[in-house]
Amino acid sequence: MLDRDHDTEIMDTIPAELFDSASGPQTGTVYLGIDLGTSRSAVATSNGVREVVGSVVGWPIDAVAARLVGKSVVFGDEALENRLSCDVIRPLADGNLSYPDLTGEERERSQHAAVKLLEEIVRLARVRKDQLVYAVIGAPAEATGINKQAILDRAREAGIDAAMVVSEPFSVAYAIDALDDAIVVDIGAGTIDICRLHGTLPEVEDQVTISKAGDFVDQQLADLIAKRHPEAQFTINMIKKAKERFSGVVDSDERAIVTFPVNGKPTELDVTDEMRQAVGLLVPEILEGVQRLVSSFDPEFQHRIRGRVYIGGGGSQIFGLRRALEEGMESIGGGNVFLVDEPVYAGANGGLKLAREMPASYWDSLRTAGE
Numbered sequence: 001m002l003d004r005d006h007d008t009e010i011m012d013t014i015p016a017e018l019f020d021s022a023s024g025p026q027t028g029t030v031y032l033g034i035d036l037g038t039s040r041s042a043v044a045t046s047n048g049v050r051e052v053v054g055s056v057v058g059w060p061i062d063a064v065a066a067r068l069v070g071k072s073v074v075f076g077d078e079a080l081e082n083r084l085s086c087d088v089i090r091p092l093a094d095g096n097l098s099y100p101d102l103t104g105e106e107r108e109r110s111q112h113a114a115v116k117l118l119e120e121i122v123r124l125a126r127v128r129k130d131q132l133v134y135a136v137i138g139a140p141a142e143a144t145g146i147n148k149q150a151i152l153d154r155a156r157e158a159g160i161d162a163a164m165v166v167s168e169p170f171s172v173a174y175a176i177d178a179l180d181d182a183i184v185v186d187i188g189a190g191t192i193d194i195c196r197l198h199g200t201l202p203e204v205e206d207q208v209t210i211s212k213a214g215d216f217v218d219q220q221l222a223d224l225i226a227k228r229h230p231e232a233q234f235t236i237n238m239i240k241k242a243k244e245r246f247s248g249v250v251d252s253d254e255r256a257i258v259t260f261p262v263n264g265k266p267t268e269l270d271v272t273d274e275m276r277q278a279v280g281l282l283v284p285e286i287l288e289g290v291q292r293l294v295s296s297f298d299p300e301f302q303h304r305i306r307g308r309v310y311i312g313g314g315g316s317q318i319f320g321l322r323r324a325l326e327e328g329m330e331s332i333g334g335g336n337v338f339l340v341d342e343p344v345y346a347g348a349n350g351g352l353k354l355a356r357e358m359p360a361s362y363w364d365s366l367r368t369a370g371e
């Protein structure tokens with residue numbers, strides 16, 4: 001966060017032209033593109049930093065736990081690894097930072113966790129104390145007005161000087177220059193966000209959110225494995241890891257062999273069929289969403305958007321998904337499906353690109369409006 005008093009002081013005592021030289025005082029603005037995801041968040045900065053952190057915040061439960069964990073708050077994998085000693089909160093669990101379903105202390109705790117997570121993102125971005133932080137934050141496509149405001153409020157509390165909220169698939173589209181005649185499908189943990197791009201900022205009717213995504217696949221996979229191997233012991237986290245490792249079996253001869261305890265004894269289980277079945281569940285969901293956006297588009301241009309469907313987000317890494325979708329699109333008139341480069345950072349990259357392209361005066365007005 002900017003130390004404004006200090007900054008003004010410097011500006012008063014040093015000739016202005018020095019600020020333009022590369023060797024001038026270490027002051028200025030850093031732009032951040034932030035992809036705030038249900039399961040993980042990514043940041044890309046104008047200083048060239050790119051980081052990713054699990055969207056999980058953990059606080060040690062008591063003094064013993066605090067000693068063991070060695071920190072007052074932990075994030076991402078560190079929070080998950082220490083989850084037996086920590087109070088673990090996923091501030092983006094529903095993709096909605098206004099927490100409409102929570103009240104009182106629970107709501108406050110979630111809000112606090114969201115601020116902590118954003119602070120951690122700013123820390124990972126290696127922002128210097130004397131820099132202004134301007135961020136474009138990607139949020140779920142159907143984020144309501146209230147939710148957007150909640151994100152802006154949390155961002156400010158976390159020391160971000162000015163922020164803009166855009167929909168996640170829009171920032172992906174911005175990253176890959178697919179702002180016209182394209183469909184972007186962002187396959188995340190909590191939601192699949194599908195967005196139609198036609199040269200303007202997408203409106204509500206250009207976006208479809210499907211609430212079945214990676215987490216849904218994990219749950220289905222867990223149910224299928226529990227049915228087939230009732231004796232196996234596992235957590236949803238173990239299932240998720242297995243899915244990420246073996247999602248390729250959908251389209252290959254490889255077998256998915258996991259090692260889960262049975263009565264405490266590590267045991268190898270073949271879960272290939274369950275894996276194929278669970279991972280395949282997303283295909284009809286995505287096709288239906290794409291179909292909705294195509295069929296409600298200007299009939300003259302439908303073929304164009306059908307011809308440029310991009311998939312991104314962690315879930316796009318399911319091997320064979322691109323082909324399965326392209327095959328599925330045959331039944332709705334055909335189309336082309338492409339994988340975005342860098343599915344993990346595409347949203348953050350797009351946010352950063354947008355942040356840099358906004359006029360400085362716009363950012364300044366956002367900052368002063370929030371003061």
Ligand SMILES: Nc1ncnc2c1ncn2[C@@H]1O[C@H](COP(=O)(O)OP(=O)(O)OP(=O)(O)O)[C@@H](O)[C@H]1O
Pocket residue numbers: 036037038039040041095168186187188189190191192213214215240243244245247312313314315316317318319
């Ligand atoms: N190799 C892989 N194969 C299949 N799924 C994967 C793979 N890698 C990551 N995933 C899944 O992708 C999902 C996370 O994707 P991503 O990080 O884009 O989500 P998010 O942005 O946190 O969520 P959301 O967009 O819903 O807010 C998880 O369900 C994760 O298990």
Ligand SMILES: [Mg+2]
Pocket residue numbers: 035036037038168186187188189313347
């Ligand atoms: Mg996402």
